[in-house]
Amino acid sequence: MSLFNKVFASIGIGSATVDTKLEKDVFVPGEEVRGIVQIKGGKIDQHIDDIYLNLHTNYIKESDDKKHIVKGDIERFRLIQAITIGANETKEIPFVIRVPFDTPISIGRTKVWVETGLDIKNAVDPSDKDYINVVPNxxxxxxxxxxxxxxxxxxxxxxxxxxxxxxxxxxxxxxxxxxxxxxxxxxxxxxxxxxxxxxxxxxxxxxxxxxxxxxxxxxxxxxxxxxxxxxxxxxxxxxxxxxxxxxxxxxxxxxx
Structure with missing residues (x-):
C-alpha cells in the first residue's frame, strides 16, 4: 500500500466516495423514504466508523440584532457502523427512513435535503447532498x-x-x-x-x-x-x- 495513497486519501484525494439514490424526490411529512447508499472505494482500503443520513433545512437565527441563515438539523439517521471498503470496491446499502411530521414544506426560500456522510477516521469525510420536495399533507x-x-x-x-x-x-x-x-x-x-x-x-x-x-x-x-x-x-x-x-x-x- 503506497504511503502517498494513504496521505492523499487522508485529504480526500483518491478516497472513498458516497452517492445516495432515492426512489423518488417528492414526499409528505410522515412518509417513508426508500433508497440506496452506494459507496465506492478509493485507491486504498478504508475503515468507515459510521454511515449516516441527515435531514436538513436552513432557518433564520438572530444574534446581536442581526439575522443569519444557518443549517438546521431536522433528523439524523444512523444506517450502519464499522465496515471496511476495499480499494475500488463498491457496496450498496439499502435504507428506509421516515420524514418527520414537523419537517418544513418546500416553498419559497425553504429547501430540504438529505445529506449522506461517511465517518472515516483521520480522513476527510465524504458526503453527498440530495434535495427533496416536501409537499403539504x-x-x-x-x-x-x-x-x-x-x-x-x-x-x-x-x-x-x-x-x-x-x-x-x-x-x-x-x-x-x-x-x-x-x-x-x-x-x-x-x-x-x-x-x-x-x-x-x-x-x-x-x-x-x-x-x-x-x-x-x-x-x-x-x-x-x-x-x-x-x-x-x-x-x-x-x-x-x-x-x-x-x-x-x-x-x-x-x-x-
Missing part, C-alpha cells in the same frame, strides 16, 4: 386552502428560530405570513401568521398570530407597544376539515 393543505378562501394571500414562508417558550422538538419552525387582499378581513388586519406543529397524519396544532391594522390614535399606540397582536393556539383533526373554514373565520373575526 392533507391537514396542512386544508389550512392553506382555507386561509386562501378567506381572502388571504401568502406573502412569505420562512423557517425561523423560535423563542424557548414556544419550541417543540426543533429550535425553529416554518412561519407562514399572509396578508388579506380580499374578503371581510381586507383592511382590518396587517397580517396573519400561521405555524404548523403536526402531531400525525390526522392531528395538528396550530399557532396563529393575528396582527390588527392600526385605527385611530389608540390603534397606533397599541401597534407601537405591540399590543395589536393576538396569539392563539388550537388543535385540529382531519375530521374538522369540513368545518375548518367556519372555524377559522370565526376565530380570526373574534380577534380582528
Amino acid at each position: 392533507q391537514l396542512m393543505k386544508g389550512v392553506l386552502d382555507t386561509v386562501a378562501e378567506l381572502g388571504f394571500r401568502l406573502r412569505e414562508a420562512d423557517c425561523e428560530e423560535l423563542p424557548y417558550r414556544k419550541r417543540r422538538r426543533l429550535p425553529f419552525a416554518q412561519e407562514f405570513e399572509f396578508v388579506a387582499v380580499s374578503g371581510s378581513f381586507r383592511g382590518k388586519l396587517d397580517e396573519l401568521e400561521v405555524i404548523f406543529f403536526p402531531q400525525s397524519d390526522e392531528q395538528m396544532d396550530l399557532a396563529l398570530q393575528i396582527d390588527r391594522k392600526a385605527r385611530g390614535l389608540g390603534g397606533f399606540l397599541a401597534e407601537a407597544l405591540e399590543m395589536d397582536e393576538t396569539n392563539i393556539s388550537l388543535s385540529i383533526h382531519s375530521k374538522d376539515l369540513p368545518i375548518l373554514k367556519s372555524k377559522l373565520e370565526s376565530l380570526i373575526r373574534q380577534y380582528s
Whole structure:
C-alpha cells in the first residue's frame, strides 16, 4: 500500500466516495423514504466508523440584532457502523427512513435535503447532498386552502428560530405570513401568521398570530407597544376539515 495513497486519501484525494439514490424526490411529512447508499472505494482500503443520513433545512437565527441563515438539523439517521471498503470496491446499502411530521414544506426560500456522510477516521469525510420536495399533507393543505378562501394571500414562508417558550422538538419552525387582499378581513388586519406543529397524519396544532391594522390614535399606540397582536393556539383533526373554514373565520373575526 503506497504511503502517498494513504496521505492523499487522508485529504480526500483518491478516497472513498458516497452517492445516495432515492426512489423518488417528492414526499409528505410522515412518509417513508426508500433508497440506496452506494459507496465506492478509493485507491486504498478504508475503515468507515459510521454511515449516516441527515435531514436538513436552513432557518433564520438572530444574534446581536442581526439575522443569519444557518443549517438546521431536522433528523439524523444512523444506517450502519464499522465496515471496511476495499480499494475500488463498491457496496450498496439499502435504507428506509421516515420524514418527520414537523419537517418544513418546500416553498419559497425553504429547501430540504438529505445529506449522506461517511465517518472515516483521520480522513476527510465524504458526503453527498440530495434535495427533496416536501409537499403539504392533507391537514396542512386544508389550512392553506382555507386561509386562501378567506381572502388571504401568502406573502412569505420562512423557517425561523423560535423563542424557548414556544419550541417543540426543533429550535425553529416554518412561519407562514399572509396578508388579506380580499374578503371581510381586507383592511382590518396587517397580517396573519400561521405555524404548523403536526402531531400525525390526522392531528395538528396550530399557532396563529393575528396582527390588527392600526385605527385611530389608540390603534397606533397599541401597534407601537405591540399590543395589536393576538396569539392563539388550537388543535385540529382531519375530521374538522369540513368545518375548518367556519372555524377559522370565526376565530380570526373574534380577534380582528
